[in-house]
Amino acid sequence: MLIDFHAHCYPDAVWPKVQAAIFERYGKQADNSGTLAGLDEKMNAAGIHLAVVQPVANQPKHVRSVNEWVESVRAGHKNMLFFGAMHPGVEDPYAEVCSLARKGFRGIKMQPNAGGYYPDSKECFEIYRALQENDMILLTHAGDELKPFNPLYSHPKYFRNVLESFPDMKIILAHLGGYKTWDDLDMILGYKNAYYDTAMSCEIGEKEYLGLIERIGIDRVLFGTDFPWYDIKKAVDYTRKVLGGKAEKLFFENPKKLLSTVGL
DSSP: OOEEEEEOOBOTTTHHHHHHHHHHHHOOOOSSOOBHHHHHHHHHHHTOSEEEEOOOOSSGGGHHHHHHHHHHHGGGOTTEEEOEEOOTTSSOHHHHHHHHHHTTOOEEEEOHHHHTOOTTSHHHHHHHHHHHHTTOEEEEOOBOOSSOOSSOTTOGGGTHHHHHHOTTSEEEETTTTSBTOGGGGGGGOSOTTEEEEOTTOTTSOHHHHHHHHHHHOGGGEEOOOOBTSSOHHHHHHHHHHHHGGGHHIIIIIHHHHHHHTTTO
């Protein structure tokens, strides 16, 4: 069984706008269709049995509309597990997360760079308090972007206090702990509540890819792609090539174990 813990998809009407915005900002052209149908097609082609979909709300005003869309589609896609989107700028972050918990969401996605906030802010701490109390997972962008981001809200140094202040909150630091900030990876290693995904990390070279996984500890690493910004099958094939039989830990054993801690 293969689980992609870091995938994205968008409503059909929204996807062209997202695609254009990403191209304008980063010059990155998605080769895949970032719609529900597009994700489903690429999952099947790559042999993915479950995708954990990570909705993004880059502005507070988008949180509810994004989550309402997720609620409207999730029942019809049994091969996808949808997290909720969150931004600390909403009126009552704690209450917003608790509301998602009551609706059956088992995790949320945050993107500090795109959202313009530091992950160790007091508003974010209200989100984490709710996540910890409701036994939910946080998946957050960590590190830089395709083009350097300034200020770099998602630098690993801003997650250290988060990890220490909320030891019972399960947090996934995407991109092997920090895209293009791997020199500072040690800042966020050694925490029992921290996990790391491989999204957008297959281009860094086999030696560095394997080295980062070994530094983190393979039992803490989850397979993720960042679809539609990276091809799922390409990431699956690369991970198998580099890790061989150990790839099953990333594909299934580790994500299944994490999901079981939140009743899934």
